[in-house]
Amino acid sequence: MSKRVAVILSGCGVFDGSEIYESVITLLQLDQAGAQVQCFAPDIEQMHVINHVTGDVMEGERRNVLVEAARLARGNIKNLAEANAEDFDAVIIPGGFGAAKNLCDFAVKGSGLTVDKSLVNFVQAMHQADKPVGLMCIAPAMVGKLFSEDVHFTIGDDLETASAIEATGAVHERCPVNNICIDGANKVVTTPAYMLAGNISEAASGINKLVDAVLEQA
Numbered sequence: 001m002s003k004r005v006a007v008i009l010s011g012c013g014v015f016d017g018s019e020i021y022e023s024v025i026t027l028l029q030l031d032q033a034g035a036q037v038q039c040f041a042p043d044i045e046q047m048h049v050i051n052h053v054t055g056d057v058m059e060g061e062r063r064n065v066l067v068e069a070a071r072l073a074r075g076n077i078k079n080l081a082e083a084n085a086e087d088f089d090a091v092i093i094p095g096g097f098g099a100a101k102n103l104c105d106f107a108v109k110g111s112g113l114t115v116d117k118s119l120v121n122f123v124q125a126m127h128q129a130d131k132p133v134g135l136m137c138i139a140p141a142m143v144g145k146l147f148s149e150d151v152h153f154t155i156g157d158d159l160e161t162a163s164a165i166e167a168t169g170a171v172h173e174r175c176p177v178n179n180i181c182i183d184g185a186n187k188v189v190t191t192p193a194y195m196l197a198g199n200i201s202e203a204a205s206g207i208n209k210l211v212d213a214v215l216e217q218a
Contacts, residue, residue, distance in 0.1 A: 002034045003218045006083055006091040006126075008119065009041045009069035010098030014194070015050035017065070019096030022136055022193050023072050025204045026094050029211040038088075040080040041069035042116050047101040047108075065102045080118040085125035089218035092211065095137020095193055106141040111167035115145045132187040132217040134210045140190045144168025147186050154181035156192030178205035180213055189213045 007026060011017020030037050042065050049061040070077045093099060100107040104115040123133060123146050135143065140153040141161075149169030155162055162172035173181045177196035182189050191206035 002036050003089045003215050004036045004038075004087060005030055005214070005218070006088045006122070007037055007039045008080065008091060008093045008103070008122075009039055009065075009072055009077070010094075010096060010102045011041070011046055011063070011065045012068040012071045013050065013052055013098075014096045015052055015055065016046055016048060016101060017068055017096055017098035018072060018094050019137060019194055020072065021200050021203055022094040022096065022207060025200075025207045026092055026136075026211060029208050030092075030215075033211065033215055035215060039069065039073035039077040040083050040122075041066045041077060042080045042102070042118055044102065044116070046098070047105075050097075065098070080116070080122065083118070083122040085122060085129050085131065088126065088131065090132045090134070090214045091123060091126050092134040092214060093136070093139040095135075095139045095195070097138065099137070099139040100141055103139070104142050104145070106138070106164075110164045113141065113145065113168070115142050120146065127186070130187065132189060132214045134189040134214040136191050136207060136210060137193040137195050140170075141165050143188060143190070144170035147188060151186045151188055152181060152183040153188065153190045154192060155190070156196040158195060176206075177202045178209075180206055180209045182213055187217050189217070
């Protein structure tokens with residue numbers, strides 16, 4: 001039977017939502033592995049909207065995370081509040097600043113972050129059911145809040161960011177872009193992706209390994 005995987009998106013666009021290449025690579029690798037995929041995103045307002053040409057905040061513009069993420073999912077997406085751990089074998093969370101701005105507030109509060117309640121409820125239910133969770137790029141900023149205090153993760157080799165995440169009780173492992181960090185005890189798989197990647201091929205090298213490892217543990 002094919003594995004059922006939930007993919008959690010945080011908008012659409014590297015600076016204020018899900019990183020598009022990371023999301024598409026994830027969805028492609030899952031599809032090629034024959035997995036059944038359902039995308040989810042929280043039905044909330046984005047922290048802010050970024051002009052991806054200039055990098056500037058677009059003052060006065062407001063966008064919804066679920067509506068924006070639907071662009072990536074070609075409309076096949078559901079409100080994260082509806083996600084039920086009994087329906088899935090695994091969950092994967094791509095990166096992009098939306099993971100640190102919309103799924104949680106790490107971009108603003110650092111180690112004092114809080115995580116979206118629907119995400120906490122779903123991921124912790126998956127974890128309690130002994131189902132694997134994959135996170136990439138900056139998304140592992142949430143692992144200390146989502147799992148046990150000694151959960152191992154990687155964001156590559158950015159020691160300042162890693163230190164802020166370790167302040168939540170998690171343990172950082174340095175990792176190259178083409179590899180993954182597997183915490184077997186917690187069934188958590190992480191990879192640096194665009195925390196280190198210089199191009200889409202480099203990002204794919206680690207993301208594909210993450211997807212394969214998550215499916216293997218599911």
